[in-house]
Amino acid sequence: MPDTLPADSVGLVSTATLHVDTPLQLDCGRTLNNYHLIYETYGTLNQDKSNAILICHALSGDHHAAGYHSMQDRKPGWWDSAIGPGKPIDTNHFFVVCPNNLGGCKGSTGPNTINPETGRLYGPDFPIVTVSDWVRSQSVLADHLGIQQWAAVVGGSLGGMQALQWAISLPDRLRHVLIIAAAPKLSAQNIAFNEVARTAIKSDPDFHEGHYAEHNTIPAQGLGLARMLGHITYLSDEAMGQKFGRELRSGALQYGYDVEFQIESYLRYQSSTFVGRFDANTYLLMTKALDYFDPAHDFNDDLTATMASLQARSLVISFTSDWRFSPLRSVEIVNAMINAGKHVTYAEIEANQGHDAFLMPIPRYMEIFGSYMKKIASEVPSA
Amino acid sequence: MSLRIDLQIISDWIPDGARVLDLGCGNGTLLKHLQQRDISGYGLEIDNGKFAECIASGVNVIQADLDEGLPLFADQSFDFVILSQTLQAMARPDFLLDEIMRVGKQGIIGFPNFGHWLCRWQLSISGKMPVSKSLPNAWYDTPNIHLCTIADFEKMCADKHLEIINRSIVNHAHKDTLGIRLLPNLFGQIAVYHIQKQNS
Numbered sequence: 001m002p003d004t005l006p007a008d009s010v011g012l013v014s015t016a017t018l019h020v021d022t023p024l025q026l027d028c029g030r031t032l033n034n035y036h037l038i039y040e041t042y043g044t045l046n047q048d049k050s051n052a053i054l055i056c057h058a059l060s061g062d063h064h065a066a067g068y069h070s071m072q073d074r075k076p077g078w079w080d081s082a083i084g085p086g087k088p089i090d091t092n093h094f095f096v097v098c099p100n101n102l103g104g105c106k107g108s109t110g111p112n113t114i115n116p117e118t119g120r121l122y123g124p125d126f127p128i129v130t131v132s133d134w135v136r137s138q139s140v141l142a143d144h145l146g147i148q149q150w151a152a153v154v155g156g157s158l159g160g161m162q163a164l165q166w167a168i169s170l171p172d173r174l175r176h177v178l179i180i181a182a183a184p185k186l187s188a189q190n191i192a193f194n195e196v197a198r199t200a201i202k203s204d205p206d207f208h209e210g211h212y213a214e215h216n217t218i219p220a221q222g223l224g225l226a227r228m229l230g231h232i233t234y235l236s237d238e239a240m241g242q243k244f245g246r247e248l249r250s251g252a253l254q255y256g257y258d259v260e261f262q263i264e265s266y267l268r269y270q271s272s273t274f275v276g277r278f279d280a281n282t283y284l285l286m287t288k289a290l291d292y293f294d295p296a297h298d299f300n301d302d303l304t305a306t307m308a309s310l311q312a313r314s315l316v317i318s319f320t321s322d323w324r325f326s327p328l329r330s331v332e333i334v335n336a337m338i339n340a341g342k343h344v345t346y347a348e349i350e351a352n353q354g355h356d357a358f359l360m361p362i363p364r365y366m367e368i369f370g371s372y373m374k375k376i377a378s379e380v381p382s383a
Numbered sequence: 384m385s386l387r388i389d390l391q392i393i394s395d396w397i398p399d400g401a402r403v404l405d406l407g408c409g410n411g412t413l414l415k416h417l418q419q420r421d422i423s424g425y426g427l428e429i430d431n432g433k434f435a436e437c438i439a440s441g442v443n444v445i446q447a448d449l450d451e452g453l454p455l456f457a458d459q460s461f462d463f464v465i466l467s468q469t470l471q472a473m474a475r476p477d478f479l480l481d482e483i484m485r486v487g488k489q490g491i492i493g494f495p496n497f498g499h500w501l502c503r504w505q506l507s508i509s510g511k512m513p514v515s516k517s518l519p520n521a522w523y524d525t526p527n528i529h530l531c532t533i534a535d536f537e538k539m540c541a542d543k544h545l546e547i548i549n550r551s552i553v554n555h556a557h558k559d560t561l562g563i564r565l566l567p568n569l570f571g572q573i574a575v576y577h578i579q580k581q582n583s
Contacts, residue, residue, distance in 0.1 A: 313443075334445065335455050338425065341402070345438060347446045364431055371438040 008084045009076060010042040010067035010091050015107065018144050024102075024137055027292075030127040034116065037141055038107030039063045039099035042083060043091035044383035045145070051380045052147045053089055054138060054174075055079065055098040056155030056162035059230070059286045060278060062106035065098040066091075079156075081361040088369040089154065093377040097145065102137050103129045103285045111281030112213070124210025124281055131158075131165045131293045138162075139170055151376050152176035153312075156358035157325065158286070161293050164333065168295050171311040176376050178369075180317045181358040183329035184303055184336070185294040190324070193233055194287040197226035201280050210281050223280045224271030231270050236321035236354035303336035313343040315372045317365065319357040320350050345372070386416060389467050389493040392551045392575045396491060397422055401462040404486065406449055406479075407469035409433050411442035418442075424461065427453075450474045456486040467493040467575075468517075472526040477539065484545065484580055493575040496552070498532030498568040516555055517572055533568040540578060549577040 005011050017038050024032045040063050045052060055065050057078070066083035068076055083089045083096055100108040103126060111126040142150065153174045155163040160182025167177040183190075201207060204222030208215050232240075244263040259265045299305040314337055318330035327348045337344040349365045351357040357365070386394060390413045397403060399420045405413055408426025410433045417424075418441075426444045428434050437444035445455065450473060453464075464487030466479070471494055473479050483490045495517035496502075502513035512522040520527065531539075533552065540547055552563055552571035562570035 315438075331455065338445075338455060339457055339460070341423075343443050344425075345444050347434065367431070367435055368438065371435045375439060375441055 003071075005068065008086050009080065010084050012071075013040050013042065013064075013067035013069065013077075015040055015063060017107070018141055020137075020140055022140070024133070024140070026127050026133050027130040028127050032102070032109065032127070035102060035109035035137070036107075036113075037099045037102070037109075037137060039097060039141060040065065040067075040077075041098075042066055042096040043094050045095040045147075046381050046383040048381070049146050049148065050151060051093060051377075051383060052095045052097060052142075052145070052150050054142070054150050054153045054163075054166070055083070055089075055096060056134075056138075056153065056159035056166075057098065057101065058155070058157040058159045059283075059290065060227075060274070061159065062104060063098050063100040063108075064106070065096070079359065081359065082366070082369065088366055088373050090370075090373065090377065093380075093382050094151065094373075095383065097141070097147075099138060099141055101129075101134050101286075103282060103289070105279035105282040110279070111210070111285065112279045121213050122281075123213060124284075126281065126285065128285055128288050128292075130289055131162050132169060134162055134289075135165045135169050138166075139173065142173065148173070150174040151380055152178055152373070154178040154180075155182070156180040157182060157355065158290055158293075161290075165293075165295060167310050167312045167314065168306060171309045174312045175379070176315070176372075177312040178315045178317070178372070179330070179333060180369075181319055181322055181325055181330075181355055182316075182333070183325040184296060184332050186291055187329075191291050193229060194291055197229050198284055198287055200225035200229070201284060204280075207280065210284075212280065218275065219280045220275045223278065223283060224268075224275050226280075226283055227271045227274040227278075228267045231267060233324045234354055234356045236323065236352055238321060238352045239354050239356075242352070303332065304339040307336045307340035307342055310337065310340065310342045314345070315368075316344060316346045317358075317368065318346075318348050319353070319355070319365075320348060321352045322355045322357060324355040386412065388553060388555065389573050389575050390416070392553070393465055393467060393491050393493065396549065396577050397463055402460075403463045403465060404453075404456065404461045406453075406464065406466045406483070407472075408437065408442070408444065411437035411440050411444060413465070413467070414442045415440045449479055452478065453482045453486050458485055459488055461487045463487055463489050463491055465491045467491075468495065470494045471497075471528070471530050473529060476529050476531075477543075480539070480543065480545075484543075484578075489548070489577065489579045490545075491575065491577050492536075493573065494531065494536065495527075496533050496568065496571045496574050497530040498534060499572050500569050503569075515572075533571060533574050536574065536576065540576070544581045545578045546581045547576055547578055551575045 019036045021034045064077040065079045066077040100106045103110045115122045153163045153166040160179040163177050201222035204219035206217045207219040247262040296303040296306045318327035334346040347368050403424035405426045427447045464483045470476050505513040552567040552574045554572045
């Protein structure tokens with residue numbers, strides 16, 4: 001934790017909660033009669049409410065995108081590299097809003113919140129929500145904040161998919177969309193990885209069909225395994241090799257089954273910290289939302305036709321070593337936008353960090369991201 | 384700010400409202416200029432710095448390597464595909480020209496004329512590779528690896544059954560001199576061609 005807050009940090013931040021009593025019709029056919037969304041905001045909304053940026057988070061992200069909750073925090077929010085004074089999403093110019101998705105586990109209504117109809121935790125009975133459901137719920141938050149049109153909706157990975165869905169579903173409510181390290185839908189391989197992760201969680205004896213809270217336990221083994229697997233897909237072979245290589249913890253082979261290689265130790269550490277901060281039912285739900293995401297499905301699988309409604313100008317960014325959502329997946333999006341005659345700018349960033357590159361302050365990435373955001377800033381009056 | 388000579392020629396040939404693709408668009412000057420006339424489209428640029436400049440000026444820009452062709456773009460999907468001062472830097476100019484005529488209904492190609500008398504003079508008298516205003520690099524570090532003359536380019540067009548709709552051959556002062564009119568391949572420094580497939 002820093003003794004003093006960095007000058008380019010949004011500083012100490014607090015959360016806000018929106019309670020909604022208007023029922024939300026979900027894609028799965030069920031209805032949430034009431035729900036709440038927890039969110040954070042950074043910067044100041046200008047007079048005509050035209051400088052608002054919506055940040056959509058990825059699978060394991062949450063509403064805490066930037067800054068610190070207290071001086072005791074070990075780390076800032078998950079996208080602190082991109083949000084703050086002088087950073088690409090410059091809080092001197094923009095009013096930034098980041099909600100926790102419905103079905104999340106950090107405060108918005110989800111599996112680990114109380115179902116008002118039963119007085120018990122939703123647990124596995126929480127309906128599976130989709131990317132479109134998230135967009136609808138986020139538009140309710142926008143209404144509440146008086147934001148008729150976002151200056152931009154921005155997201156990476158699953159967050160990028162939400163941003164794309166925003167541009168497709170509610171085209172007149174955003175002027176720009178930034179889709180980073182995303183894909184127009186998951187591939188069979190992507191779904192396969194998700195299914196292994198879900199199987200790991202569901203086959204943990206402590207899972208209890210999702211009712212683990214009632215048994216005062218958590219499926220730590222299964223959730224940890226799911227995270228280990230996920231983490232491998234977030235990094236590139238090259239990045240892992242550079243960071244760990246074949247380095248041994250104790251310097252010599254032990255000829256046993258305990259942790260020997262540094263990479264094993266790292267994965268176990270990642271999984272144990274994740275288990276402490278994330279909910280297994282939410283993990284299942286988020287992976288299903290990813291699997292179901294396929295906006296072109298409603299347009300006879302024609303992605304170009306899907307883009308026909310777009311009004312926002314788009315920036316699409318991919319990373320060379322990302323094999324979870326490779327540059328080719330971003331190119332599919334760009335190609336459809338071009339064929340639909342839409343405004344789009346596309347950059348493929350040379351980076352060896354794999355999918356996780358979208359969270360890192362890679363100079364060229366920050367330059368392009370920042371240039372684009374500056375252009376947006378020039379279109380709106382500051383607060 | 385006045386446009387570079389070749390860009391001014393190109394701009395004059397494109398009607399209002401057209402849809403264009405500018406290959407090797409640099410900092411987006413031409414596209415920005417064309418936007419004022421409701422001409423929309425995309426630039427392709429590989430250089431990082433110029434790419435960021437395009438973003439700053441609000442030009443749609445796609446980062447792409449032209450040596451890989453134009454796989455992002457559908458057949459006949461643009462009114463004009465523009466390639467200015469870049470043909471000579473391609474690994475396979477003929478392949479890119481095929482791609483231009485696949486994607487564009489018409490093509491506009493500008494290049495420095497290697498047949499200009501100064502180039503010929505430098506090579507024949509001094510015995511050294513020409514260095515000029517349009518070709519400022521030494522032979523070993525030049526990006527211009529496939530230089531051609533006006534005669535060479537017109538032969539390639541004929542071989543590929545491309546019709547030359549219009550051509551503009553000028554010097555750096557943008558003067559259409561008597562010399563250029565009589566002997567364009569000897570006195571022209573910059574050549575810009577407007578082409579389309581024959582019988583199209």
